[in-house]
Every structure is written in structure tokens, then in C-alpha cells.
Amino acid sequence: MKSIDNFVKIDETIDDLQLKGIKVIQKKKSFRFGIDAVLLSNFSKVKNGNKVIDLCTGTGIIPFIIAGKTKAEYIKGIEIQEDMVEMANRTVSYNELQERVEFINKDLKDIKFIKSLDKVDVVTVNPPYKVSGTGIINKNDKNTIARHEICCNLDNVMEASKILLKDKGKFFMVHRPERIADIMCSMRKFKIEPKLIKMVYPSYNKKPTMVLIEGQKNAGKFLKWDKPLYVYDENNQYTREVKDIYGIE
Known part of the structure; x- marks a missing residue:
């Protein structure tokens, strides 16, 4: 039995x-x-044997969920904050996932490093949402770095994704609806064609607070809208769709 205290x-x-x-x-x-x-x-649509890179990986939650839900060959997370990477790699060791999951402390703006990596089938990213200069900024605060475009912006994310993806490789991102014009422009600038958009609403009578976007490298122009996802129902309980995502009966 592994001792949690060791990790x-x-x-x-x-x-x-x-x-x-x-x-x-x-x-x-x-x-x-x-x-x-x-x-x-x-x-994210991850097929059996796919190779995946998660940018702005933070604590590594996306690679760990993908590792648990799919048969991806491997999932690599890239994160600029060194202590986050050290913590995520301890999670790898605790769960004995060394053969499939890895985290690297690098800046996605380091194009020489990004070009040194093998091409992958899928790139996922949950990037900072807020434009740098909005709100109170503390550049040393980890929450601020995670939420504001201090260390990278949309163009940085798209450029890295374009380099990392195989031709026709898939790109998946979650962001905020108010940034959708910026997102579309940046995706096309770096030859990642928007293919599917899904809006996420906190409840039936609220405005959307998240947008999920699928793109494809060097793909044709054809954009579809998925059915919306509602997080809470009229009783302030998770909807059936969200319960299914979390595996709740």
C-alpha cells in the first residue's frame, strides 16, 4: 500500500x-x-493510440482525465510554472502512470523547444481567459498567471498548436464566449480551422459562461454548432448530461 505522505x-x-x-x-x-x-x-475526441499534448496544463487534470477515459498512447502536459509540473509529476508517480503521462516545465513560446517535440494527433488547452491588463494583476500570483494572458496569449497558443499537430490533427479548447471573435481570428491565422462550437450555460435562464471549440489543422472551411450544455437544472442540481460526464448516477 502506497503511503500518501510520501507524495x-x-x-x-x-x-x-x-x-x-x-x-x-x-x-x-x-x-x-x-x-x-x-x-x-x-x-476532446481522443482515439485509441493517439498521442496528445495538453498546453497550459496546470495541475495536469486534463491529461489525467484523458488517461483514465481513453486508450491514448501517451499524454504530455506542458506548463510554465515549475512547481505545478513538479506536483503533477508526483501525481504521475502516485498513480503509476509513467508509461503514459508526462509533464514538462517549458514555455510554449519557446518555439525551438516546441519544434523539437514529435507531432501529435490531438492538442488540448485550457488557456488563460482574460486579456492582460484587465483587472488587478499580480504577475507572481499563480491564480493570476492561470487566468490572465501574462505568460502567453491566444496567438502563442495557436502557433504552438500548429507546430505540434500532425496534418489534419485535432485541436480542442475551452474559453470564454466574449473572446470568440479573437479565438476565430487567431485559429485561422495559424491554419487551425474552427469545426465545432459548443456553448456552456450555468443554467437554463443564464447567459453562456464557457465555449468549447474543436479545430483541425489545414482543414476545409465548415463550422458546425453543437447542442448547448446546461450545467444546472431548475432545481440547482447537475443536469443529466453533466452527471454523465462526472459518472454520477
């Missing part, structure tokens, strides 16, 4: 994903994964 530090928790026994280490008071990462992992 988890005093300022951290270990949380059960309820997915093939996988548990994820997170900071108690720093950035923790939310429903956006879970929805993106479910939205």
Missing part, C-alpha cells in the same frame, strides 16, 4: 477523480481545477 506535501490535498482510481494532487490555497477542465476533457 503529498503539508499544503496540498489529494483528490479522487472517481475515474479508474486516479487521484490528483493539488494545492490547498492555490489554483485548483474546475468544471471547465472536466468539460474540455470530455469534449
Whole structure:
């Protein structure tokens, strides 16, 4: 029996994903994964034997969910914050996923490094949502780095994705609806054609708060809209679709 004490530090928790026994280490008071990462992992179409790279991977939640839900050959996460990567790699060791999951402490703007990696079938990304310069900015705060375009912006994400993807490879991202014009422009700028959009609403009478986007490298121009996803029903309970995503009966 593995001792949690050998993997988890005093300022951290270990949380059960309820997915093939996988548990994820997170900071108690720093950035923790939310429903956006879970929805993106479910939205991403990862086939058997696919090779996947997750940009802006943070605690590694997306690679761990993909590892649990699919038969991807391997999933590599890239993250600029060194302590996040160290923590994510301890999660790899705890779950004994070394043969399939790996995390690297690198800047996705390091084009020489990005070009050195093997091409992959799928790129996923849950990037910072807010334009740099909006709101109160603390460049040393981990939550700020995760939420604001301080270390990278949409064009940086798209350029890295274009380099990493095989021809016709798939791109999946979660973002905010108010950035959709910026997203579409950046995708086409870097030859990642928008193919499918799914809006996410917190409940039936609220405005959408998230958008899930599928793109494809060097693909033809044809955009489809998926049916919307509602997180909560009229009783403030998860909808059936969200329960299915979380594996709740």
C-alpha cells in the first residue's frame, strides 16, 4: 500500500477523480481545477493510440482525465510554472502512470523547444481567459498567471498548436464566449480551422459562461454548432448530461 505522505506535501490535498482510481494532487490555497477542465476533457475526441499534448496544463487534470477515459498512447502536459509540473509529476508517480503521462516545465513560446517535440494527433488547452491588463494583476500570483494572458496569449497558443499537430490533427479548447471573435481570428491565422462550437450555460435562464471549440489543422472551411450544455437544472442540481460526464448516477 502506497503511503500518501510520501507524495503529498503539508499544503496540498489529494483528490479522487472517481475515474479508474486516479487521484490528483493539488494545492490547498492555490489554483485548483474546475468544471471547465472536466468539460474540455470530455469534449476532446481522443482515439485509441493517439498521442496528445495538453498546453497550459496546470495541475495536469486534463491529461489525467484523458488517461483514465481513453486508450491514448501517451499524454504530455506542458506548463510554465515549475512547481505545478513538479506536483503533477508526483501525481504521475502516485498513480503509476509513467508509461503514459508526462509533464514538462517549458514555455510554449519557446518555439525551438516546441519544434523539437514529435507531432501529435490531438492538442488540448485550457488557456488563460482574460486579456492582460484587465483587472488587478499580480504577475507572481499563480491564480493570476492561470487566468490572465501574462505568460502567453491566444496567438502563442495557436502557433504552438500548429507546430505540434500532425496534418489534419485535432485541436480542442475551452474559453470564454466574449473572446470568440479573437479565438476565430487567431485559429485561422495559424491554419487551425474552427469545426465545432459548443456553448456552456450555468443554467437554463443564464447567459453562456464557457465555449468549447474543436479545430483541425489545414482543414476545409465548415463550422458546425453543437447542442448547448446546461450545467444546472431548475432545481440547482447537475443536469443529466453533466452527471454523465462526472459518472454520477
